[in-house]
Amino acid sequence: MSDSRSDSRSDSRSESRSDSRSESRSDSTSDDGGAAGAPVAAPVARPPSAMERLSDRGFTGATRILTWGVVALAGYIVWEIGGHALPAIREYGTGFLTGTEWDANRQQFGILAQIWGTVYSSLLALLMAGFVGLTIAIFLTQGFLPRTLETTFRYIVELLAAVPSVVYGLWGIHVVIPLLRPVAEWLHAGFSWIPFFSTTLSGPGMFPAALVLAIMILPTVAAVSQDALTAVPHKMKEAVYGIGATRWEAIVKVIVPAASTSIFGAMVLGLGRALGETMALAMLVGNSNQITLSLFSPANTLAAALALNFPEAGRIETQALMYSAVVLLAITLIVNVIGAAIVARATKRLEA
């Protein structure tokens, strides 16, 4: 039933499309004919040939198959990982989520420290990238610069996304950590009563990792925020200026609040990226199962632990790793769905 309906729909669509095509063709033949001096009487419209009908239908079919293929692939990945994780889920249950020890020899697995590290590093990165990204977005969309410069800067910010993760990691080890060391020592010496500065920097740690992570998610946050700010209707801006607001008042009190939902969505998308980042973090975070607020202490993240432990893991450890992969998947999925939903709602509201 539904098949026949969709067929007839696609038929009518293909007919109308081929109509316009044959029209344009007849135009061009008459032009040609005029030039050659021998006009040909071409029909204005004709039913689509069997070939056209077939290719149209084939195209619709192919797009449908590929679209569902992507969905099926995502489903298959979840199913496969879940299937491999199932023995560990049964064996360790929720204790897995609250334990802090990862010892493959005694087969004790817990990922609370990794979850903490993943969330804490991502939020720290988001705090930094959010602030800088929004500032960049305002600067590049509110007419502070000539158009050409705006586009150039936009490209440069987006280029940050093209730098491979491992390059960020190396840069972090060789440049960021040595740069941060004196700052960290000064902060620890003077403000060690603040929990964030309670330990000395032991080389790799949360702060350098979060800082590099912030630079990595900056393009996402900046690009989506720029789109959000550009989407604010021009009428609204003119109205604000019309009632005598200054430029800053217009930006801070009207334009940014109007785009705030989309900007919030940009943050959530950036957070989603930060949660899954692997290589740079594996090189910078210190990979030690610590749960502490201190910025200078080493920590661990789910993605880094997965990448580092998989190659040599035995059967039981592989299952445990699959379980942590499921947890990571769930965290990123939730964050991304929330982000996408917020952006969708914001777009709808602005269009209305």
Added chain:
Amino acid sequence: MSQYRNFLFLLACCAVVSCGGSGEQVRLTGSGASFPYPIYSTWFKHYSRASDGVIIDYQAKGSGAGIRDFINRTVDFAGSDAAMTDEEIAEVDGGVILLPITAGEIVVAYNLPGVSASLRLPRTVYPDIFLARITRWDDPAIAAANPGIDLPDLPITVVRRADSSGTTYVFSKHLGAISEAWLDGPGVGKTVAWPDTDKIVAAPKNDGVTATIMQTPGAIGYIEHGYAKFADVPMAELENREGAFVAPGSGGGRAALQSAEIPKDMRVWVTDPPTADAYPIVTYTWLLVRREHDDSGKAQALVDLLEYCLTEGQQIAEDMGYVPLPAHVVDRARAALTAIQ
């Protein structure tokens, strides 16, 4: 699988035709330990150049992964720092030969700004450093062993391997042999349960640990000798069982290997050598090959290659930061080659 093989065969035919029939190409693939990778790649390059049409690929993805590939028959040979366990050997159909092919020292490297003399670490001290019981460089226990050195007032940051590794296995095995507290605490394994402190950080692979030590004042960590040598990181002189302090790379490795008897299956660990001039942390690394091969060309190429590694190849070991095999081990390994069919 058979399609894949056909495809390979086709490729091989094309290669032969395009070379004008200059002899059959043999491709050997291997994977496993990263610890001996620098010397393996040099050997394989030299051998490929000298032989007619033998191509060797080796992927340094870790001992455990290499063993798994070997059991699944996706590679012709594998490299392992931890040899193979009995269960793993039982899983190989067609039988396996474990060949000690080279040996290496694991060094304790450190980063102490302002200290140029080589540090001496007694065997009561370095396990405690890695257990995070000694946490500062100016600790009296370290100072007592290094009277001439002005030790800085710095916290000790231990750098360990973040990934599962043969280097950790050998190092933890040695610490377990000399320290009760280590054996009862972290234990022995390719990954161990390190003490829970923010002064122990982990970095991926030998090069990651080396880089982190070099970037962190007050850091100490264990790496393979070759990596430390080429990165020019200072290495500690360690006290051996006889009470002598031995620096790595000074013939102490060879003395340590001499002290160990080789059993029939050639799995031997030099956890705590008893000779006075021996460097304490030395290990063999093994190449795993199957006893029976379907392809006689491959088997012959493999035997030739191993023969080269065991004889001529040993001469470059010293320069590459490895320890050449003692003569009796070379003889045993060469004798074992005859079993490959």
